[in-house]
Amino acid sequence: MSYQSGNPLVDEVEFALDGPWAAYWIAFLRVVTGWWFFHAGITKVIESGFAFTSGPAYMKGMTGTALGGIPVWMGNNLAWLIEPGVPLFETLIGLALIAGAFTRFAAFGGVIFMVLFWVGNAGFAHGLVNSDFMGLLLFMTMIVLAAGRYYGLDAVIEKLDVVERHPKLRYLLG
Numbered sequence: 001m002s003y004q005s006g007n008p009l010v011d012e013v014e015f016a017l018d019g020p021w022a023a024y025w026i027a028f029l030r031v032v033t034g035w036w037f038f039h040a041g042i043t044k045v046i047e048s049g050f051a052f053t054s055g056p057a058y059m060k061g062m063t064g065t066a067l068g069g070i071p072v073w074m075g076n077n078l079a080w081l082i083e084p085g086v087p088l089f090e091t092l093i094g095l096a097l098i099a100g101a102f103t104r105f106a107a108f109g110g111v112i113f114m115v116l117f118w119v120g121n122a123g124f125a126h127g128l129v130n131s132d133f134m135g136l137l138l139f140m141t142m143i144v145l146a147a148g149r150y151y152g153l154d155a156v157i158e159k160l161d162v163v164e165r166h167p168k169l170r171y172l173l174g
Contacts, residue, residue, distance in 0.1 A: 023150045030097050030147040033138045037110060038094025041087045050084035062120045071120065089113075100152015103142055105172040110139035146174030 044052050059075030059082065074082065089109055096106035114136035121132055141147070148154030154173040163169045 034097025041090025
């Protein structure tokens, strides 16, 4: 391997693993992101079942955010949905990402959560880029790169006849 001062990465690097580095990295990011949300959801289920009262309380406290009174209204009027929904959907989003099944659909759910967290924690003491924003970027990365196609079940699901007959389903997969 010769060193070239213009671009030291031009030579190929060989590994015993089959497949490109990018595919492994995308799959790794998908699984780690999935574990993050699965752990957050399943911990809530274990600790408080499907009565996660902190969710509506959190939304009621989102006064003065860019979303205006919408989350406050949701916290007051949709507690019956938010309490079981937060732990359930966090767990399901995490499992889907870990398995790589319906990845784009699951990641879109993660985007919704992260937008609410980002805006809800709108103190922005460290600027606009904070951990909630980085989580949002992780979920967007899962959508854009179709992360479920890399060592995930979406690669298998997309070959099924139903997906072949209805190619628009691929927008939920990948």
